[in-house]
Amino acid sequence: MPFSLDKAADRYDVIVIGSGLGGLTTAKRLSYCGHKVLLLEFHHQLGGLATWFKRKGHIFDISLHGFPYGMVKTCKKYWTKEITQSIVQLKNIVFDNPQFSLKTTFDRVDFTALLNKKFKIPQTTIDHFFSTVAGMNFYDDQTMTTRELFEEFFPGRTDVHRLLMEPITYANGSTLDDPAITYGIVFSNFMNKGVFTFEGGTDKLIQMMTEDLEKNGVTICTNAKVDRIIVEKGKVRGVEVNGKVITAPAVVSNSGITNTIYDLAGRDVFSQEFLEKADAIRVNNSSCQVYIGLKKDAAIEDKGDLLFTSTAPIFDSSELLDMHTRSKTFSVYYPKTRPGHDRYAIVASMNSRFDDWDSLTPAAYETEKQALIERTLVDLNRYFPGVNDKIDWLEAATPKTFNRYTLHSRGTSFGTKFEGLAVSRSLFKEVSGLFHVGSVGIIMSGWLGAINYGVIVANDVDGYIRSV
Amino acid sequence: MTRDDIKDLILEIIKDIDEDADFTTLQSELPLRDQLDLDSMDFLDIVMELRKRHKLQIPEEDYPQLASLDSCVNYLEPMLKNA
Numbered sequence: 001m002p003f004s005l006d007k008a009a010d011r012y013d014v015i016v017i018g019s020g021l022g023g024l025t026t027a028k029r030l031s032y033c034g035h036k037v038l039l040l041e042f043h044h045q046l047g048g049l050a051t052w053f054k055r056k057g058h059i060f061d062i063s064l065h066g067f068p069y070g071m072v073k074t075c076k077k078y079w080t081k082e083i084t085q086s087i088v089q090l091k092n093i094v095f096d097n098p099q100f101s102l103k104t105t106f107d108r109v110d111f112t113a114l115l116n117k118k119f120k121i122p123q124t125t126i127d128h129f130f131s132t133v134a135g136m137n138f139y140d141d142q143t144m145t146t147r148e149l150f151e152e153f154f155p156g157r158t159d160v161h162r163l164l165m166e167p168i169t170y171a172n173g174s175t176l177d178d179p180a181i182t183y184g185i186v187f188s189n190f191m192n193k194g195v196f197t198f199e200g201g202t203d204k205l206i207q208m209m210t211e212d213l214e215k216n217g218v219t220i221c222t223n224a225k226v227d228r229i230i231v232e233k234g235k236v237r238g239v240e241v242n243g244k245v246i247t248a249p250a251v252v253s254n255s256g257i258t259n260t261i262y263d264l265a266g267r268d269v270f271s272q273e274f275l276e277k278a279d280a281i282r283v284n285n286s287s288c289q290v291y292i293g294l295k296k297d298a299a300i301e302d303k304g305d306l307l308f309t310s311t312a313p314i315f316d317s318s319e320l321l322d323m324h325t326r327s328k329t330f331s332v333y334y335p336k337t338r339p340g341h342d343r344y345a346i347v348a349s350m351n352s353r354f355d356d357w358d359s360l361t362p363a364a365y366e367t368e369k370q371a372l373i374e375r376t377l378v379d380l381n382r383y384f385p386g387v388n389d390k391i392d393w394l395e396a397a398t399p400k401t402f403n404r405y406t407l408h409s410r411g412t413s414f415g416t417k418f419e420g421l422a423v424s425r426s427l428f429k430e431v432s433g434l435f436h437v438g439s440v441g442i443i444m445s446g447w448l449g450a451i452n453y454g455v456i457v458a459n460d461v462d463g464y465i466r467s468v
Numbered sequence: 469m470t471r472d473d474i475k476d477l478i479l480e481i482i483k484d485i486d487e488d489a490d491f492t493t494l495q496s497e498l499p500l501r502d503q504l505d506l507d508s509m510d511f512l513d514i515v516m517e518l519r520k521r522h523k524l525q526i527p528e529e530d531y532p533q534l535a536s537l538d539s540c541v542n543y544l545e546p547m548l549k550n551a
Contacts, residue, residue, distance in 0.1 A: 029516075033516070033519075033520055034520070074509070077485060077509075077513065452509055455509065455512065455513075456509075456512060458516075459512055459515065459516050462516060462519060462520075463519065463525055466519065466523065466525070467525060
């Protein structure tokens with residue numbers, strides 16, 4: 001069990017601020033390397049956005065919607081065999097919109113067949129497209145956008161663009177105008193073998209990770225909000241948390257990159273040149289979610305695990321971000337999600353802009369939230385007719401909710417756009433001993449990206465600690 | 469360490485990363501990546517293990533030196549001569 005702060009020592013080899021999947025993984029790797037690690041989390045629960053909440057016998061997962069097969073290798077190498085063994089495939093991915101309706105396993109074999117037979121795309125074009133995106137690297141040329149990539153291979157085919165783009169927009173918040181490499185890397189990861197989930201739910205995963213960290217000697221403190229990172233003469237000295245100073249030669253922030261620079265370290269410790277790059281970072285959009293719990297004895301038919309639905313005539317990145325978007329995904333959690341729990345829950349997710357919700361009066365905010373729930377139920381009834389009578393819990397989250405629980409600038413649920421990656425990677429060149437891990441640059445977002453980035457940053461930190 | 473010791477060390481680290489790795493047809497002059505299905509994260513693991521086990525600091529710009537078994541041995545030999 002995580003401790004309260006008064007049990008923490010005065011000095012550690014490294015302090016990790018924040019316990020998202022990136023922070024948890026960095027802590028794990030550094031303890032594995034033999035360092036004395038303190039993990040501080042402001043919330044009472046670990047996991048960051050990899051989180052869940054309980055209501056009236058229901059457990060709702062916030063970000064467990066499906067990750068690529070790469071999680072198997074990653075969890076096996078950096079976490080435990082038990083965690084790896086709980087990863088299972090979600091086989092029924094559904095698309096339903098005015099342009100097409102289909103069911104797929106969302107892998108290269110099935111997509112190739114669909115593109116060829118249903119969308120009548122020549123085999124050579126499909127193969128060329130797949131080999132192009134599979135060959136993309138994050139250090140490649142960024143001038144081509146995803147829109148240009150699609151136009152090159154599938155000119156004028158808005159239906160194909162929608163099939164290829166819609167799921168990735170929900171996975172990492174990227175749009176048609178972001179660099180094509182951010183699309184290609186994430187899309188290829190999924191196309192490898194399809195979509196996977198964690199059997200037992202987010203709560204079980206985070207519990208298993210917590211136990212593994214404790215076994216490795218990591219000190220974990222919850223309800224511990226770091227007030228500031230202490231920097232002296234261009235070097236990290238430690239943190240101030242709930243009025244207490246804890247020192248360490250290295251500090252890893254798993255807070256947002258903008259929060260880390262402006263709120264925790266403060267502008268005055270950075271060079272003008274660095275601040276110009278930091279000021280140019282665009283934080284990604286946030287989300288809205290509606291949580292739907294079904295009564296204890298109620299059941300629904302299996303209509304698919306992940307439903308990408310829309311009544312908008314064509315795919316349009318700005319339509320998906322609109323407050324009244326007609327596009328949303330339904331993640332359906334059947335009893336198989338949490339064996340033994342035996343309840344049905346549905347989480348509807350939409351992309352959303354923080355400013356749209358933040359600018360509302362309190363009364364208008366409540367009205368819009370209620371309207372969001374009602375629109376969601378109308379859409380849900382198309383797939384599960386009569387479901388309203390089976391529901392015993394309904395609740396909505398907005399970008400303001402995401403902001404409250406993660407403290408991320410503007411409630412971003414997908415970190416930052418591409419430029420955030422370079423700033424995150426160069427932080428320790430600016431302030432010795434200060435590192436950042438978290439969702440940056442689109443490709444490092446999502447569960448797999450966050451964990452792998454945690455490993456990359458742990459390598460930097462280990463190298464640094466051993467050199468000082 | 470002799471050149472053979474270094475070779476064994478690298479193979480041992482790879483075995484820890486992927487217990488199913490098959491070295492029977494491995495050609496030491498060809499890239500490890502193509503023959504063993506290793507990705508960039510696996511190479512990072514090799515770097516981290518070398519630091520953990522032998523206190524070696526391998527700068528990022530030298531990572532390409534770890535491409536094949538032969539290039540690993542050539543690169544690491546002077547660093548590990550007293551190990």
